[in-house]
Amino acid sequence: MRLPTANPLVTALATGQPESYAALYDRLGRSLLRVARVMLQASGEAEDAVQDVFVDLVRHRNRLAQVRDLDAYVFAMLRYAVGRRLQHRRLEHQHLQRLTPAGADKPGPCSPDELEEALKSLPPEQREVIALKVDGGLTFAQIAEILRVNPNTAASRYRYALEKLRRVLE
Amino acid sequence: MNPYSMPMELVELENRLRARPGDEPTAGLRDRVLQAVAESVLPEQPSSAGPWDGWYWAAVAAGILIVLNLSMISASQDEFSARPALSPNQTSAELQTLRMLEAQQEGIFK
Numbered sequence: 001m002r003l004p005t006a007n008p009l010v011t012a013l014a015t016g017q018p019e020s021y022a023a024l025y026d027r028l029g030r031s032l033l034r035v036a037r038v039m040l041q042a043s044g045e046a047e048d049a050v051q052d053v054f055v056d057l058v059r060h061r062n063r064l065a066q067v068r069d070l071d072a073y074v075f076a077m078l079r080y081a082v083g084r085r086l087q088h089r090r091l092e093h094q095h096l097q098r099l100t101p102a103g104a105d106k107p108g109p110c111s112p113d114e115l116e117e118a119l120k121s122l123p124p125e126q127r128e129v130i131a132l133k134v135d136g137g138l139t140f141a142q143i144a145e146i147l148r149v150n151p152n153t154a155a156s157r158y159r160y161a162l163e164k165l166r167r168v169l170e
Numbered sequence: 171m172n173p174y175s176m177p178m179e180l181v182e183l184e185n186r187l188r189a190r191p192g193d194e195p196t197a198g199l200r201d202r203v204l205q206a207v208a209e210s211v212l213p214e215q216p217s218s219a220g221p222w223d224g225w226y227w228a229a230v231a232a233g234i235l236i237v238l239n240l241s242m243i244s245a246s247q248d249e250f251s252a253r254p255a256l257s258p259n260q261t262s263a264e265l266q267t268l269r270m271l272e273a274q275q276e277g278i279f280k
Contacts, residue, residue, distance in 0.1 A: 047195065
C-alpha cells in the first residue's frame with residue numbers, strides 16, 4: 001500500500017490549483033515533449049500528447065493523493081497518452097491502406113541527423129527506454145515503475161537499446 | 171554483469187544522445203496546455219443526490235407501503251356476508267321479473 005505523498009506540489013495539483021499545473025509544466029513540459037517526440041516521431045502529435053497528459057492529470061486529480069513519485073506518474077501518463085495516439089494512428093493507417101492504391105506511399109523527408117535516424121530505426125520499446133532515460137532524465141527506478149518491470153530489467157533494456165543503437169550507427 | 175555499469179563507448183553514445191538538439195516547443199504550447207487544464211478544472215458539481223434525497227424517497231416508499239397495507243387490512247375486514255339473505259318469496263319475485271324481461275326482449279328482437 002502506498003502512503004499519501006507529502007509533496008506540496010502534488011497536494012496543490014490534487015486540489016486543482018491552476019498555478020501548480022503551470023509549475024509542473026515549467027518543470028517537466030520540455031522533457032515530456034522530447035520523450036513524446038521520440039516515441040511518436042511527430043512534433044505536432046507530441047505536443048498534443050503533452051496536452052493530453054495535463055488534461056488527464058487534472059481530470060483524475062483525485063488519484064494524485066496516492067502518488068509517491070510524481071515524475072514517474074506523469075511520465076507513465078505520457079506513456080498512456082502516446083499509446084492511445086499510436087493505436088489511433090495504427091487504425092488510421094489501416095483505414096488509409098484500404099483507400100490508397102498500392103505503391104502510392106512515398107517515404108517521408110529524411111532527417112539529416114544520423115543519430116535521430118538511427119534512433120528511429122530502433123523498435124518502439126527500445127526507443128521508449130532511451131527516451132525516458134536520456135530525454136526524460138528519469139532514474140532506472142522511475143523507468144521501472146513506468147514500465148512495470150524490475151529496475152535491473154529497465155537498466156538491462158536500456159543498455160541493450162544503446163548497444164543496438166551503436167550497431168546501427170556503425 | 172552489472173546492468174548499471176556500461177562500457178565507455180556506450181557512455182559516449184549516451185552523451186551524444188543527451189547533447190542532440192531538441193526542438194523547442196511551439197510558442198503557444200504552454201498557454202494551450204494551461205488553457206486546456208483551466209477548462210478541465212470544473213467547479214465541484216453539487217451532487218444531484220443530496221444527503222436528504224435518499225431519506226425523502228425512502229419516506230415516500232414507506233408511506234405508500236403503509237397506505238397499501240391499511241387498505242388491504244380494511245378490505246379483509248369488510249363483512250360482505252353481513253347483507254341479509256333474500257327470503258324464498260323475494261327470490262321467486264326476482265325470478266319472475268327476470269323472466270318477464272327476457273320475454274319482452276325476445277318480443278322485441280323477433
